[in-house]
Amino acid sequence: MTPPRRKRRRPQPAAPPPPPPHEPANGPEKPGNPERLYTIAGSADGARAELDLVTLIVARSAPPPSASPEEAAVLRLCLAPLSVAELSAYLQLPFSAMTVLITKLIEAELVQARAPIVRQAVADRSLLEAVMHGLQKL
Numbered sequence: 586m587t588p589p590r591r592k593r594r595r596p597q598p599a600a601p602p603p604p605p606p607h608e609p610a611n612g613p614e615k616p617g618n619p620e621r622l623y624t625i626a627g628s629a630d631g632a633r634a635e636l637d638l639v640t641l642i643v644a645r646s647a648p649p650p651s652a653s654p655e656e657a658a659v660l661r662l663c664l665a666p667l668s669v670a671e672l673s674a675y676l677q678l679p680f681s682a683m684t685v686l687i688t689k690l691i692e693a694e695l696v697q698a699r700a701p702i703v704r705q706a707v708a709d710r711s712l713l714e715a716v717m718h719g720l721q722k723l
Contacts, residue, residue: 636669
């Protein structure tokens with residue numbers, strides 16, 4: 586007895602690919618990751634406070650009712666001293682926008698900017714001698 590013959594299937598033509606969706610001029614949009622624009626207005630003359638990434642910011646008071654959401658967030662975060670870099674990271678704002686925001690708060694006397702504590706590179710000689718004499722007496 587011979588096995589039955591199988592019928593060969595002829596390959597069907599593939600469907601044409603769907604047309605590409607319309608993409609904006611600046612590239613494809615990513616859902617959930619929109620471009621953020623920052624328009625924090627500074628002073629009329631454009632002056633900014635001298636701030637570094639390590640400058641410490643401390644709140645002087647609670648946020649007033651007229652404060653913007655960003656200003657209120659800075660004042661709540663700065664109950665304990667925080668650096669400008671930490672504030673920028675927590676609020677997900679670039680450093681340039683952060684300096685404008687903090688300058689406004691400094692002018693309104695709502696925060697205080699402090700220079701970071703710089704440790705001395707070389708220890709005091711008298712302190713080292715006192716430690717050395719203390720160790721020798723042991």
